Amino acid sequence: MNEDSTNGIVLEHVTKVFPGGVTAVDDVSLEIGEGEFIVLVGPSGCGKSTLLRMIAGLEEVSDGRIEIAGRDVTYMPPRDRDIAMVFQSYALYPHMTVRDNLAYGLRARRTEKAEVERRVSDAAAILGLRELLSRRPGQLSGGQRQRVAMGRAIVREPAAFLMDEPLSNLDAKLRVDMRASLAQLHARLGVTTVYVTHDQVEAMTLGTRVAVLSEGRVQQVDTPHALYVAPRNLFVASFIGSPAMNLVEASIDDGTLRAGSLTLPLDAAVADQLEGIGRVAVGIRPELFEDAALAPGHLPRLDVEVAVVEDLGSDVHVIFRVDGARIPAGAQPRSDDDDEGALLAGDSTLFNARIDPRTQVRAGAGLTLSVDPARFHFFDLESGNRLRLQRQAFDHDEQGAAR
Amino acid sequence: MTRRSKMQTSFWTPGQLGAQLILLLSTIYFLLPLVWVTVSATKSNDDLFSTFGLWFSGNFALFSNIHRLFTYDGGIFTRWALNTLLYAGVGAAGATLFATMAGYALAKYRFVGSTAISAAVIGAVLVPVTALALPLFFLASRVHLVNTYWSVLLPSMVSPLGVYLARVYAQASVPDEMLEAARIDGSSELAIFFRISLRIMSPVVVTIFLFQFVAIWNNFFLPLVMLSDDGRYPLTLGLQTWNTTLATSGHVIYNLVVTGSFLSIVPLIAAFLFLQRYWRSGIASGGVVG
Numbered sequence: 001m002n003e004d005s006t007n008g009i010v011l012e013h014v015t016k017v018f019p020g021g022v023t024a025v026d027d028v029s030l031e032i033g034e035g036e037f038i039v040l041v042g043p044s045g046c047g048k049s050t051l052l053r054m055i056a057g058l059e060e061v062s063d064g065r066i067e068i069a070g071r072d073v074t075y076m077p078p079r080d081r082d083i084a085m086v087f088q089s090y091a092l093y094p095h096m097t098v099r100d101n102l103a104y105g106l107r108a109r110r111t112e113k114a115e116v117e118r119r120v121s122d123a124a125a126i127l128g129l130r131e132l133l134s135r136r137p138g139q140l141s142g143g144q145r146q147r148v149a150m151g152r153a154i155v156r157e158p159a160a161f162l163m164d165e166p167l168s169n170l171d172a173k174l175r176v177d178m179r180a181s182l183a184q185l186h187a188r189l190g191v192t193t194v195y196v197t198h199d200q201v202e203a204m205t206l207g208t209r210v211a212v213l214s215e216g217r218v219q220q221v222d223t224p225h226a227l228y229v230a231p232r233n234l235f236v237a238s239f240i241g242s243p244a245m246n247l248v249e250a251s252i253d254d255g256t257l258r259a260g261s262l263t264l265p266l267d268a269a270v271a272d273q274l275e276g277i278g279r280v281a282v283g284i285r286p287e288l289f290e291d292a293a294l295a296p297g298h299l300p301r302l303d304v305e306v307a308v309v310e311d312l313g314s315d316v317h318v319i320f321r322v323d324g325a326r327i328p329a330g331a332q333p334r335s336d337d338d339d340e341g342a343l344l345a346g347d348s349t350l351f352n353a354r355i356d357p358r359t360q361v362r363a364g365a366g367l368t369l370s371v372d373p374a375r376f377h378f379f380d381l382e383s384g385n386r387l388r389l390q391r392q393a394f395d396h397d398e399q400g401a402a403r
Numbered sequence: 404m405t406r407r408s409k410m411q412t413s414f415w416t417p418g419q420l421g422a423q424l425i426l427l428l429s430t431i432y433f434l435l436p437l438v439w440v441t442v443s444a445t446k447s448n449d450d451l452f453s454t455f456g457l458w459f460s461g462n463f464a465l466f467s468n469i470h471r472l473f474t475y476d477g478g479i480f481t482r483w484a485l486n487t488l489l490y491a492g493v494g495a496a497g498a499t500l501f502a503t504m505a506g507y508a509l510a511k512y513r514f515v516g517s518t519a520i521s522a523a524v525i526g527a528v529l530v531p532v533t534a535l536a537l538p539l540f541f542l543a544s545r546v547h548l549v550n551t552y553w554s555v556l557l558p559s560m561v562s563p564l565g566v567y568l569a570r571v572y573a574q575a576s577v578p579d580e581m582l583e584a585a586r587i588d589g590s591s592e593l594a595i596f597f598r599i600s601l602r603i604m605s606p607v608v609v610t611i612f613l614f615q616f617v618a619i620w621n622n623f624f625l626p627l628v629m630l631s632d633d634g635r636y637p638l639t640l641g642l643q644t645w646n647t648t649l650a651t652s653g654h655v656i657y658n659l660v661v662t663g664s665f666l667s668i669v670p671l672i673a674a675f676l677f678l679q680r681y682w683r684s685g686i687a688s689g690g691v692v693g
Contacts, residue, residue, distance in 0.1 A: 058583050058586070058587075077586070078583070078586045078587045079586060079587065079588070079590070081587075085583070087580045089578060091578065091580040091583065093581065095599075095603065104588055104590075105587075105588030108585075109589045152584070
């Protein structure tokens with residue numbers, strides 16, 4: 001994965017303390033391989049944008065070291081770092097045509113005229129901007145402006161692209177289209193890319209690897225799949241996945257997991273490893289539930305009182321109450337996508353089950369769900385860290401991801 | 404004055420009527436002197452005092468007035484006009500450049516003392532130019548600039564109001580992300596200012612230029628204090644000299660003073676009409692979202 005990180009980006013103990021004492025980025029070390037597409041994701045204020053701006057040279061580094069393509073750039077001005085950046089606001093030059101916007105960076109570097117022509121027309125062809133070259137940004141739609149911003153980065157042929165929430169000003173449908181275009185573009189150009197977003201779906205779909213940040217620290221760096229199947233701590237567990245992982249305090253006695261009104265039998269091997277620990281946090285992905293009427297018979301069942309039913313067509317989200325203690329707020333990040341629990345929060349915890357759309361469930365009625373305990377996640381309540389277990393059904397995934 | 408369209412209701416409320424009246428009165432107040440100067444410029448010296456001030460006399464003397472104006476006293480009026488153009492043109496251009504740069508720097512760069520400087524600039528806006536004339540004279544005499552073009556030009560290139568306007572405009576209309584994009588693109592700070600920021604700030608550049616141009620054009624006290632050689636006089640000072648010195652010495656040339664005043668307004672009006680089209684806002688729209 002990062003076999004050739006010397007030509008990528010290396011961050012060593014990078015720290016940013018703002019005047020006034022706020023630590024925005026706290027001792028981040030990261031190796032980004034050449035050609036890798038790495039996504040920095042986290043809730044607002046987690047330091048992801050500050051980290052990106054430090055790589056770009058727009059923000060001074062308080063401590064640590066940054067290397068791009070084998071050169072120490074820690075104290076270099078942005079223009080000497082051989083990077084190109086795409087901003088959330090696009091930051092196009094409003095008084096220039098699209099052509100001049102694309103060419104500006106090359107002309108500022110005194111690139112030969114014919115070369116400028118060639119690169120601009122290449123980028124315009126790739127991004128479908130040919131017809132728009134003589135227009136000004138004010139005459140373009142949001143998606144077109146976004147493409148011009150991309151084009152401005154591409155023509156520079158830099159060692160790395162830095163992207164700061166480049167899609168967040170587009171409407172939902174366009175964002176999905178642009179996401180796919182971005183992935184194709186990266187596959188085609190193969191340029192090292194650092195991409196900042198607060199949207200975990202973007203992070204999961206775009207990243208070769210994803211770095212989850214919280215409070216200025218890297219919580220976990222891994223492939224999207226590994227983050228999903230083996231989150232290292234409660235923060236990553238609750239941040240990655242939509243709807244979010246269901247988390248509740250639980251105890252394990254006699255091979256049985258008890259979390260408030262929930263009582264479920266566990267695999268003997270798993271239960272044995274957990275028994276001495278006392279109380280843990282258990283994490284259950286919404287898709288581990290199924291309407292018992294539509295599920296295989298061997299799985300354990302539980303009866304729930306349905307609070308809300310969300311029929312999405314492809315599947316149905318069933319929200320129900322579990323009388324267990326909520327996981328402390330500090331461990332649970334507040335993100336834009338993850339406020340299901342916020343409205344109805346009380347002493348109890350709300351669970352979300354993603355089940356087959358053929359279900360007959362109605363809000364307010366009772367429902368029997370089946371669930372697969374073999375794929376539960378367990379976390380230490382104190383540290384929030386994942387409890388690593390030896391188990392057969394899960395081993396393959398978890399071991400693969402943890403490498 | 405106001406023609407009401409058919410779409411509107413046909414009666415004004417007392418409040419609207421009052422507002423319209425006040426507007427009408429202030430319009431008259433400001434236009435009356437202009438009308439008087441325009442009308443009076445067409446009169447001979449005798450008619451100036453013997454006919455009704457706000458209407459033309461039978462004898463249309465504008466062209467003979469203009470002819471005499473440009474030939475009187477060895478054609479020195481032309482000299483004064485060119486001087487005024489020099490003072491106002493170069494002074495306003497310099498003031499605009501410096502004010503725009505300063506305001507932009509105060510708005511867009513973080514440096515020690517920027518808040519204090521901003522406060523000082525606002526304070527300086529409140530100081531009347533007249534109050535500075537004497538201190539400036541003493542300064543100028545110290546460096547032997549008195550009675551030179553520079554003695555009027557240099558103080559004219561300072562515009563605290565311009566700095567203030569540029570700062571406010573740059574804060575609101577030049578996005579930080581765009582400057583960062585340009586830095587990453589490889590531009591120097593100077594290139595960013597001249598190629599990008601200045602273009603976006605063009606409405607405020609024009610505004611500062613016009614304000615300063617008019618202020619210098621109409622400035623009387625500073626040249627009065629600084630200049631003693633009438634060959635360097637601007638129009639304001641020259642016409643005033645005609646009005647007092649020559650009149651008391653027996654030459655009766657009020658018609659020339661009035662015609663000179665009339666002609667001296669024309670370039671101002673032209674400048675306003677010409678530069679108005681650059682006064683469009685929204686030139687920056689579309690570059691940055693939000």
